[in-house]
Amino acid sequence: MSWLIAAYSAVLLGIFFFVMRIRRLRRGLTPRDDRRSPRR
Amino acid sequence: MSAHALECERITKRYGRIAALNSVDVSVDPGECVAIFGRNGAGKTTLLHVAGSLIRNFDGEVRVFGQSRGDNGSDARRTTGLVLHETCLYDDLTAAENLRFFARLYQVSDAERRAGDVLARFELADRAQSVVRTLSRGMKQRLAIARAMVHRPRLLLMDEPFTGLDEPSSQTLVTVLREFVRDGGAVVLSTHDVERAFDVATRAIVLERGSLTLDRSLADVDAAAFRHAYWHVLFTGTARA
Amino acid sequence: MLQTARAVLEKDFRIELRTRDAISAALVFSILVLVVFNFALDVNTPEMRRLAAGFFWVAFAFAGTLALDRSFALEKESGAGRALALAPVDAGGIYLGKCAANAAFLFITQLVALPLFVIFFDVSIQRAGALAASFALGSIAFAAVGTLFSAVAANTRMRGLLLPILFLPLSVPALIASVETTSFALGNAEGPSFWFTLLVVYDVVFLTASVLVFEYVLEES
């Protein structure tokens, strides 16, 4: 049973991480940011 | 040849925010030699690269002898010779091998003979068998120009061809270019050397931050008067009559 | 197209004969890898001998990337690559010429390294014909993808490092097929026909794809 939870939480974590990444990229676009954003 | 040798219409090229070229219009007829002046970064090299189809995506239109560069423009490229800052030669091949390779690449029928002629024309015949790596800066430059002419182009685009050439080599280049122009070829070269330009150019244009600020025939003007007008353009940014 | 390919092939051969960069680099590197395998693993057990083909091709996968990286370095150094891009020829011809040259260099390096490999791993060549075919098809496979990606990587900042990262994952089918056909030639495996066909399909697919795509890689936008 714990394996099942591990797998599903890994998937959730992965999706959460990706959404966070999208937010970080979007915040990186605001004019304040003139340095080259790392993930151009 | 009714069409112009080279026609550039409203050429605009942007690198991100910087407009390297800002709607530049230039046309060159066979038998003309145009010298491009301008500060470093004014867009001289970019214009030559656009005209030589080294840069493909830009706004505006480029035609070589009436033939647009839209498709891979292989005909247009067969009639153009390009001399860049780099020598574009294989350092590990000899001078003769380099010319023979490029002649065959450009489908020159008498590649062997043509390579020999061009080498002789630029006084490199005695160094024909020596590897390019061992040649001096001036010889490499002459060989680079020879490479650009091996396929008998009718339009020559040269980026500061006189740099690195000693006095006799510059003189050879001037005579070769004069002959080339007299035979109906067209030349566009960028340079900072006003005297040298005057020996060979029939017309001069000045680029200022990507825009054309002066385009004047040199027929009725002597070097001193032109230099004065050229500097005036550089320092005030406006063309004086 | 073929005329261009021949001109480029001869040019690369002439440079290689004079400098011998690509072959010596690949040769030294592959021998080094084989030697390292010997130290790292006890190679003289029968199981290890069965895997000899694997060691051989792993050494060549990496040595190959060195030689391939060289092949476009020379175009970039002197800017000659630009003159090639400007030549009124089909970019596919230039690709075929360089690919043929690279395949030949890999093949020659393999032949030169073969005796050492046989000595190190104490293997016996049962079917020389199959071995030659395996080397040839394998070299073409590595050259086909390697030449394309060495041109791609030549345009980037991390040139040397990016080539293996792009090239090795794609070469997995060719690597498996080469190892299987070579171990068949060494008498360690059976039923190679599938692997030979896979190698041929791989070569044809990537040669055609690269020829069609190469003009985009060569151009300087």
Add this chain to the structure above:
Amino acid sequence: MSRCKFAIFIDSMLFITMAAAMAMIFLYAPIESEMGIVQKIFYVHVPLAWNAFLGFAMVFYYSFRYLSTRNPRYDRRALSAAEVGVLFTTLVLITGPIWAKPVWGIWWTWDARLTLTLVLWLIYIGYLMLRRYIESPERRAVLAAVVGITGFIDVPLVYFAIRWWRTQHPQPVIAGGEGSGLDPAMAATLWVSVAAFTFLFLALFGRRLDVEVERSRRETERDAAEAAHAQGVRT
């Protein structure tokens, strides 16, 4: 604007199908006799893999369109599809071993599909890395498109190579044959779950794409302002 309506449709469908899928997985689908509850990882593992594959097919399509039209719009879509594809592939490579350990006692099996996913993951990690090391946007788009196309061509070859290679080195099979002999209830749950993860893919793809669209909108805006400023100085 159509983008917004389409996004709402995707999000709502995602919500519905994902809820249905979770419900079916935990309430409706029977417990597998041998493997027990742990087999339910299957309902996440397989949809992720199929959608990752969909993602890389999209990268191939958009790369091809970019090369023929040179419209940056396709390059943005190829990048977004590749990133979500790599995310899904990573999740497949995480859930695979988590499933294999309790059932076969080993973390990694060279099962044909799992290995194919691993090779795909390596190919498209290379694709993303390539994009990072090229400065000019046009060059990056062109070279990325070339890798996007050749990478995808390699997939069938990898698949056949590994399938045949595996018959010579037999390995336990993770997901059974192609849905072979699945109990109808399980099969139904699987299909709902695949649909749910497809909408998840599209939702993430859409959001990632919006960031790129926003980036290019700001860039053109900044260039326009720059040009106007430069024009102002000269006249």
